[in-house]
Amino acid sequence: MSLLEVKGLTRLFGRLRAVDGVSFTLEAGVILGFIGPNGAGKSTTMRMLATLDLPSSGEVLIDGHSAIEEPDRARPLIGYMPDRYGTYEDMTVFEFLDFFARAYRLKGKERRERVQSVMEFARLTELKDKLTSELSKGMKQRVALGRTLLHDPRLLILDEPADGLDPRARIELRELLKALAEEGKAVLISSHILTELSEICDACAIIEQGKLLAQGPVSEILARAQGGGATELCLRLAGAGEESLSWAERLLLEQPGVSKVSADGAGLRVRLEPVGGQGAPGWVEEASARLLRQLIDAGLPVCSFQVREADLEDAFMSVTRGRVQ
Amino acid sequence: MTAGPAPLAVAEAPLSLAPAPPPSPTRTERWAERTADRLNPIVVKEIRQGLRTKVFWVCFALMLFACLVLSLVAFAAARERAFDSGGREFFYAYFFCLGVVQFFVIPYSAYRSLAREREEETWVLLTLTGLGPRRILLGKLGSFLVQAMLYGSAAGPFLVFSYYLNGIDLPTILLVLALGAAYTAFLTALSVSAATLAEQRFLRALTHFGVLGVLIGGTALGLSVAYAITEDSSLLRDDDFLPAMGGCLWAMLSYGALLFEAAAARLSLPTESYARGVRLAFLVQAVLSAGIGVYAWVHENLDEEVALVAQLLGCIHLGVVGLLLATDVDGMVGRHRVGTRIFSLLRPGALRGYRLVMVVLGLSSALWGTLCLVSPGSVEPEELSALIACGAYVALYVSLPILVTRLIPFPPYRAPAVARLSALALLFLAGGAPPLAAAIITGDPAEPAFNVFNPFVGVVNFAERRADSGWELLLLCAVAAISALAADHVLARRDAPKSAQAERAPSPEGA
Known part of the structure; x- marks a missing residue:
């Protein structure tokens, strides 16, 4: 009980x-x-x-x-x-x-x-x-x-x-x-x-x-x-100049599920969305692993690659609509 | 999960609620602890807090200083007059110093104590301990009366000293002190009760000013009565004086208890049977007052005027207190419904409050009417008419506001406060409009035909036999009876649980 x-x-x-x-x-x-x-x-x-x-x-x-x-x-x-x-x-x-x-x-x-x-x-x-x-x-x-x-x-x-x-x-x-x-x-x-x-x-x-x-x-x-919506990845390239960053940006934007790539200091911020609208459990891990492989295969010097975990704030924002009585 | 950037005190030792061995107390401490364990914890807390306040020590020091200065003056004056009859003035001067503290500072501190408890929401914490509102209020009241006793014991030697200055007798001193003590208790109960009245900040501020005004007026009244008794010691030999003082004491005691119970009811949680205490106090007051009235009637050789006066006072009391009891909120919590019968009049809900008032009104009117009829002196018909009219007016003006507010389709207008304000408005209308209309049409503002439903002029008309034929009385009684039945019907309909929501709606705010 x-x-x-x-x-x-x-x-x-x-x-x-x-x-x-x-x-x-x-x-x-x-x-x-x-x-x-x-x-x-x-x-x-x-x-x-x-x-x-x-x-x-x-x-x-x-x-x-x-x-x-x-x-x-x-x-x-x-x-x-x-x-x-x-x-x-x-x-x-x-x-x-x-x-x-x-x-x-x-x-x-x-x-x-x-x-x-x-x-x-x-x-x-x-x-x-x-x-x-x-x-x-x-x-x-x-x-x-x-x-x-x-x-x-x-x-x-x-x-x-x-x-x-x-x-x-x-x-x-x-x-x-x-x-x-x-x-x-x-x-x-x-x-x-x-x-x-x-x-x-x-x-x-x-x-x-x-x-x-x-x-x-x-x-x-x-x-x-996390399961239903988009997630964010942060990556940094070792000794990357503007050229390699823009190359990485172009490469990432060609990948399925990547909706937005923006510069973040010496790194990039990548917005990843499930292909077909609703992601199955574990889609974030799969998609991010695929992206990382693509970047390394392309010879880009990736020194940091991080999936930003959803926290309670994300859960709260995704569930509530900010309505008050 | 991270532990934090720097080593913290909480991480230094394992956290546990396991009891640690406390230092063992001495024998005296054990005795003091056992005694304190038996006391109401609120009394211990309030005295502890009270004795720490600046207000207590400043008032205590000022009172002592004033008494000391007065004693020096008294001593010098007494030596000049060879200790001849200066006691009366000096007794009153000492009592004045004590009275200001007892009649104003103590009740006001009690008011602030409870008001602060509610403003700072520590009240909620107290109620959750299971002490209950009655015990908490009793603790508050008790602790402030203990403080009053501390002031009294400090002023005591000076008051006794005034007796040795001659000019005042011991019975007068004792009477003034006894009345003063009762008056302090009454004003403290009144103040504590007032602290439960308002919830909103604006109303709280209004209540605060109201309490200040009442206490200033009450202090002036108390000191004036004390002055009158002190100045005229022959009052004690007057046959009417002691019964009048007894009546005042009874009124202070019974209304003090009623106010206390009303405060406890207002502070009860919605799950509690809040109405029982206040209705029981009302009932006990009514029964004992009736007993005192019957004793007075017998004592005055079965004089019918005693019964008439008792009915008039009883009706005024029932009109005010009865209205407050009858305008409770509708319905009651489901668990109180179990075993509730038609005459479970002490249980919560407007219906049972209303029925209780009507039962008491009917019984008291029957009692005083019977006493009038069995009185050996001939009872004039107009006296009997006035007696019946008094009861009818109360029934009418308690029932009408209930009917008016319950028939309004908007729930906020059914609140107890609205019913009480409606009663005031109806009385204002019934007391003002008919005389005006009568003055314009007939030239006589007290014209009986116009003032049948005017409780103020109507009673006088019936008593003075201005209403010659019986139709006015019949009309009044018929309308009062119909209103009472209709109000009962409406309340009974609203009392029945229609859904879980209706059943759980009430709260003790109406008490």
């Missing part, structure tokens, strides 16, 4: 369908990236999963408990971090975590141990006596993540946790999330920073105008993004 099962989730605001029949599942130990443009319905979906809002229709099951019919049973399984971290400015890090541990009804030794372990996990021990108002955004974000972990939830719902963080804080967050997934926690994370997500997510779901457009393992989504 999946830890999180979302079936036909719909949320109406008047006539606006903010979330429209969203369905997906999330297993324990998996990090699922929830991707979508602003106003796509990510936060609304996450609020419904966190039992903070009611769907107009659909079902959310968290470890078999309905978040709608049995919110009291579902809530202890959820750790929710909203897009605003929500820290009390006039409390120290320890006081903040201790207060929430009390609010989660942890008592005495159990509470002390839990706060201590969460502080160590989130690297907060050295900051324990600092007021939260004195912390940087990255530190506050770690405090908020620590708060989310206090009651040992099995499902983490993190709404834009990397927003506004510097590179170091992002890398720290990435490491923390990976460690949590290794401990068997399911993580649902939304973000605009797609490069970040591609490095930590096992799966992703792309949402636009409230509708889920694509979902599945990241590798599948990327293959799908």
Whole structure:
């Protein structure tokens, strides 16, 4: 049984369908990236999963408990971090975590141990006596993540946790999330920073105008993004003058599937499209190998030849249309 | 996947949530921890935060300083007058210093505390802990009352000192302090409740100014009442004074509880049974108030005027509070429907709120009508007419806005706020238009035939027997009954779940 099962989730605001029949599942130990443009319905979906809002229709099951019919049973399984971290400015890090541990009804030794372990996990021990108002955004974000972990939830719902963080804080967050997934926690994370997500997510779901457009393992989504459309090759020639570059350009343009060749400093950028419109899986590898062979056979001194891999940004751009509600 | 350009702290040690051995606490720390574990965590947090604020220490220091200066002046003055009757003025001066803090600073801080919690969205985090809105609000209220006690204990020695300056008796001091404490609790509950009202930034700003205005007015009122009681100690010997003070205390207590429950209902998540607390508080208030009224009727030798006054006050109360309860959102969450019967009046939804108000209105009108009839003094027919008319007006002006808003085909106009504004508009229309028309046509603005549906002039007309024939009363009762039945019918139709969407639509905003 999946830890999180979302079936036909719909949320109406008047006539606006903010979330429209969203369905997906999330297993324990998996990090699922929830991707979508602003106003796509990510936060609304996450609020419904966190039992903070009611769907107009659909079902959310968290470890078999309905978040709608049995919110009291579902809530202890959820750790929710909203897009605003929500820290009390006039409390120290320890006081903040201790207060929430009390609010989660942890008592005495159990509470002390839990706060201590969460502080160590989130690297907060050295900051324990600092007021939260004195912390940087990255530190506050770690405090908020620590708060989310206090009651040992099995499902983490993190709404834009990397927003506004510097590179170091992002890398720290990435490491923390990976460690949590290794401990068997399911993580649902939304973000605009797609490069970040591609490095930590096992799966992703792309949402636009409230509708889920694509979902599945990241590798599948990327293959799908690459499989259907054009791709780009970058090549460089050793000690190439203008003459050999233009010769290479002419040669490449004669090859099937090459639609555009442009100069890129001392190299060339080649746009490759599947012959006949839709490429079969693996067509990029086949076509690029053929091109490379042609270039070498022609005696051109190729010193670098690289297929630019599709990433989540490509997948996102190929799936979404930039529409907002 | 790359690890990053530079070695990071996170990569230095393995990440794990396994518990680490914390330093072992001392015996005193263990005792303090056990005690704190039993307390509401919000109380601990709020006191911790409250005592760190500049507002607390500045107000505390200023109050102490003012009391100290007053004591020096009092001591000098008392020596000149040989300790003769200066206590009253100085007691009031000390109480003034305390009152400004208790009636303004404490309630305003409580308002800001909750408002900030909602603005910065830490409220969401609190609700997810499972504490529940009632416990959170109770913690907020409790912590600010603890702060009020800290102020009170600091001012206490000075207030006792004023007794030794002569001129004021102990019962007066105790009465003023008891009323002051109740008033502080009431104003704090009012402020906390106000903090739950608005969602949008503009409305929040408006509420902020409203709260400031109410608290300034409330402080002035509290200090004025304290001054009146302090200045005239003979009030305590007046037979009517203590019952009146008892009535004020009951009103503060019961309305404070009602406001508290309303705030908890507004802050409940849509999945919770938000209506239960506030409706139960309403019901308990109605039953206990009826008990107090019956006691007063017996105490006043079964005087029918007591019943008439009780019906009038009850109707004003039901008109306001009843309207707020009856204009809830339609329907309720599917899981609350299980086991809901026709008289499950404490469950969410406008239909059950409306029926609860109508049941209480009917029972209270029947009670006071019966008491009027069994009173030994002869009951005038016009008194009975006024009593019936009061109930009919409430039924009419609670039902009409519900009917008007539910019959509009556009969903946004069915919101509770629109129904409440409609009620105000209808009352304004019914109170203003008929006298104007009557003045133009007959020359008498209070002409009974024109003012049958005017609740303000109509009640007076019925009480003064200006409405000679019974047709006005019959017409009023008939229209009120038809409106009530129609409103009930419309609400029942809208309450029935047509689809999953209709079933899950409600949220506690209407509470």
